[in-house]
Amino acid sequence: MPEYEYDLFVIGAGSGGVRASRVAAAHGAKVAVAEEYRVGGTCVIRGCVPKKLLVYGSHFAEDLEDAENYGWSFEGASFDWGRLRDHVLRDVDRLNGLYEKTLESHKVERIMERATVTGPHSVKLASGREVAAKYILVAVGGWPFVPEFEGSEHCITSNEVFHLDKLPKRLVIAGAGYIALEFAGIFNALGCHVTVVNRSNVILRGYDEALRDRLLQITMSRGIEYKFHCPFQKIERREDGALDVHLEGQDPIVADQVLVATGRKPNTAGLGLETAGIALGEKGEIPVDEYSKTSCDSIYAVGDVTDRVQLTPVAIREGQAFADTVFGDKPTKVDHSCVPSAVFSQPPLAGVGLTEGEARNSYGNIRVYSSDFRPMKNVFANRAERGLYKLICEEPSGRVLGLHMIGPEAPEILQAAAIAVRAGLTKADFDATVALHPSMAEELVLMK
Structure with missing residues (x-):
């Protein structure tokens, strides 16, 4: 009889857990993943994906109002929350199915039960079944924090x-x-x-x-x-x-x-990590090293449960790096610096690198360039809202330390610009780039 039933047992089938599972399986590992709810995790099931669809839906109120100034007329326009909600939930179902197919196509066994750690190489399922695995990966994500008060x-x-x-x-x-x-x-x-x-x-x-x-x-x-x-x-x-x-x-x-x-807290309550000698951090997070390994050599953790950077693309990279390190003979670290992020507020904002305050504290001698402008789209609207872009540069080199934006489509614009910031380009590199006119993005190369 083999010593272990699985090479890898993953607890949690969110973005990080699914990526780690399928990549480890592609490297030849026998993998099982346990999930007590649905495959896809917070982002797909109850987070950024359905929320972004609601953002799109809500934008039509503003777009319909603005359309009149562009020559369009709409009579009897109305909004039905139930229709939007149900369309969003159906898309969640679709994505859940795609994630399940991904695991199935990579021959990863899905176990739709809660799993808890009972030792360095052992896991217990809600059904009572005990499982032995050479490695265990915890990828259970986070959970909404609700303060205690009456009512x-x-x-x-x-x-x-x-x-x-x-x-x-x-x-x-x-x-x-x-x-x-x-x-x-x-x-x-x-x-x-x-x-x-x-x-x-x-x-x-x-x-x-x-x-x-x-x-x-x-x-x-x-x-x-x-x-x-x-x-x-x-x-x-x-x-x-x-x-x-x-x-x-x-x-x-x-x-x-x-x-x-x-806020959200790591979803580690009752997970049983103490049975493997793993002590949680102050917020309930799982401390890990640069390879996502815990204090127990056979147990790793990725994603929000580690409370490093709580973003879906980061969890995916951590899951990939874990699988390549442990099963692909390719030790890989994830660089958590210079990670772009966005808030899909209305209007949205996005940023990458250091803020002005952080740059002053770290470098002292910096220079801030900015553009404060009225987006062209708003000229026909009854809104005086202005966009704001900021470029934070080190002096005297001119290296861009941070880029921060608020205005329509800021996240879409930032993704490409984040490459330049991560590459260490300078203000001179931005200035040497010809503007794409007329666009909001051209403000990136016109800042004074």
């Missing part, structure tokens, strides 16, 4: 928001990170009254301050209300189903739904 059971999270029976006329959102502000933009555009409540006075912590300020100004002008320095005290449900939201130092707010978007 918190009346709240929903980003897990449930895609399944709402009807559009809430009054929505309170707890938190001011990227999840909170993306949903604030979606529901505001769909006609809901949105109130964002935050414990501090900072939105989008970690992003460039000038872009944060610009987004705050624009979203307030669009009707999103903010309440800062306002911890939740309690939530009470009325007989008619409405919610009374009590905040510290404020009059109660009446809401139809309260969406908690106060």
Whole structure:
């Protein structure tokens, strides 16, 4: 009898787990992956993919309004939340099926049960079955964090928001990170009254301050209300189903739904890692080395559960690197610096590299170039919103340390520009590039 039933047992079939599974199998490993819900993980099932589809859907409210100034007329236009919701959920089903086929085509065994670690080489399934594996990979991702306060059971999270029976006329959102502000933009555009409540006075912590300020100004002008320095005290449900939201130092707010978007925590509760001698970090994360190996030589972890960079493409790269390192005889590290990111707020913002504050702290002598402009698309719209691009450069070399943008299509523009930043190009390289006119992207090579 073989010592191990599998060469690799993966716990969690999200983006990182699926990539690691199929690549390890392609390298010749016998692989099984356990998943207690659906294949695809947070991004595909209850995260960035369905959320981006809601963003697209919500944009039509603005586009239809602007269309009149471009000569179009629409009569009887209306919005049906149920139709959008159901289309989004059907696409989630489609993607779930594609992920399942990917595993099947690579001969990865799917086990649709919860799995917990019981030792360096052993896993126990919810059915009671014990499994032995040479290597174990933990890729269980993160889970929404809900603060404890009276009535918190009346709240929903980003897990449930895609399944709402009807559009809430009054929505309170707890938190001011990227999840909170993306949903604030979606529901505001769909006609809901949105109130964002935050414990501090900072939105989008970690992003460039000038872009944060610009987004705050624009979203307030669009009707999103903010309440800062306002911890939740309690939530009470009325007989008619409405919610009374009590905040510290404020009059109660009446809401139809309260969406908690106060961050995500590694989904390690009850996973049994202590049986393999693995101690979790302060936030419940799994500490790993540069090859994603834990303190136990046979157990690795990738993705959000490690709390390194909580982004889907990063988890995918970590899964690939793990499989190539352990089963492909190709030791591979993932560079977590200079990772581009975006917030699909309305308008969206995107950035790569150091913010102005980070660059000043790290380099001291820097120079900031910027372009503050009105996007051409907005000229015919009844909006005075302006885009803002910033280029952060080291002096005197001119090397670009960071690029940050807010405005229509900023994430689409940034992806290509991020290559230049990662390659270490200089402001002179940007200046030497001929502008593509008329476009918003041309501002990248025209900044002063």
